[in-house]
Amino acid sequence: MSKEFKQELAARANEVEKYLKSCLQLEGIPGELQEAMKYSLMAGGKRVRPVLCLAWGEMTGASTKDILPFASGLEMIHTYSLVHDDLPAMDNDDLRRGKPTSHKKFGEALAILAGDGLLTQAFAMMLKASFPAENVLAAVSTVAQAAGPAGMVGGQCMDMRATGQESMELDDLKNMHAMKTGALLRAACCSGAILAGSDPVKGKDTCNAHNYGSNIGLAFQIVDDILDVTGDEISLGKPVGSDESVNKSTYPRFLGLEKSRNLAQTAADEAKACLKDYHGPGREFLYKLAQYIVDRAS
């Protein structure tokens, strides 16, 4: 299943990739800023957030073509967060996906500005989505909340504070990850359903997307922590063997490897259960994705 699924994931990511390439061909952006923004945006990655948004949109009634610009905005937000997190004052990483990080390649000032530019341009793009204005407003609001100080930015702040400390509790760890990476993954799923017309608060599809996103976010993070220990792959986060993996609070550290694997499987199963009312290729893809996340760690 895994190889076939990887091909489908790559095919879906490829749609996003093509769109992203065209995104930053905007007039009036200084050349070096454009270059720095593109460098990080086109540096690879599984494009998980846009793919989630597209699949949830597809499954709940919106066309891929219409959602693509919005979904690509999610990748720009994810990319900005990586560029800023890599900065010397933050995680101080020299490499990202095997290439020099933005500040190593372009200097710190341009890296900060490239991140700021990606974040702001993401909103400009998402706001142009071809859906009823109410749906677009609600979807962009969902993403803004998730990416902001009570979401992703807040999570990074908690992570910075925790670095070097050994005393983080399991609940704090869960909360930190739910904000740092979980919130945007969840918003990616929800925004697809909201664009397709689901009520942002009470809509059944929005609730299912929310629960699916929370659970795969949790599974993702546990598996990342497991791979950080067993060391054969990385996906969401830090290079294996980076300074941070020493003394870092992780799921295996709290629960051991076996219990961590079980917790990840439970989360994946709960994610799958959120799909029971749907059908079609989007549903199949999301079902397999939940299992794929866990299979990476076994």
Added chain:
Amino acid sequence: MSKEFKQELAARANEVEKYLKSCLQLEGIPGELQEAMKYSLMAGGKRVRPVLCLAWGEMTGASTKDILPFASGLEMIHTYSLVHDDLPAMDNDDLRRGKPTSHKKFGEALAILAGDGLLTQAFAMMLKASFPAENVLAAVSTVAQAAGPAGMVGGQCMDMRATGQESMELDDLKNMHAMKTGALLRAACCSGAILAGSDPVKGKDTCNAHNYGSNIGLAFQIVDDILDVTGDEISLGKPVGSDESVNKSTYPRFLGLEKSRNLAQTAADEAKACLKDYHGPGREFLYKLAQYIVDRAS
């Protein structure tokens, strides 16, 4: 006129001030991040961008109460730009309005995150404006374009590149300022009119707001440059006598003081001409504001 006008400006700014105080009382923001965001947001300033948005909205038919959350978002975007511009890798400023800059007070990591948090939260707030969804979408889009890589972020990038160089042409200087500070001032005016119902592209009020904003932006910058030379006040930008004022491209450097003053007055007059079709207190305020900007330098 000046003293009376200053009181009116302060009274209008005070409305914004009160709203801003309540803005960041959000659940789920880590305490230190919330503190850093508030520290910079509540550090004073004339609140020119929100006041412009409110006055244009008022003059074209929207209530102050309804526009206030949106207008406050503009101040959060302005504040984030100051926090990031002050960073060691950028302008490396220790003081801002007589107080330690964010990174001096909280460290670089938290300053970067406070800026990121303010920018993202600004979008979350603006998207909640109580106007028809189409108007809100168009207004937030206008701001996102203005604040992004083809606007404010791009202008800061050009400014960074120009620092230390003596060879900037007058047209480059104009273009850089039009992006770095002009774009958001213009968007502040336009978004007020757009929220009130003016078409974002072809609306007469939007066009007038656009031209008014461009002209006061230009006047503002010329006057800032003049004050940088004559040294009695600062408003938009850098502390007098900071490293940058040496060898910096400025209007007086290109044109001399007298011609610079004349150019600022011409811009103010053109701004006033954009108001000829309006009446009421908003109109009076905007008219006086245009002249007030120029009078600061005489």
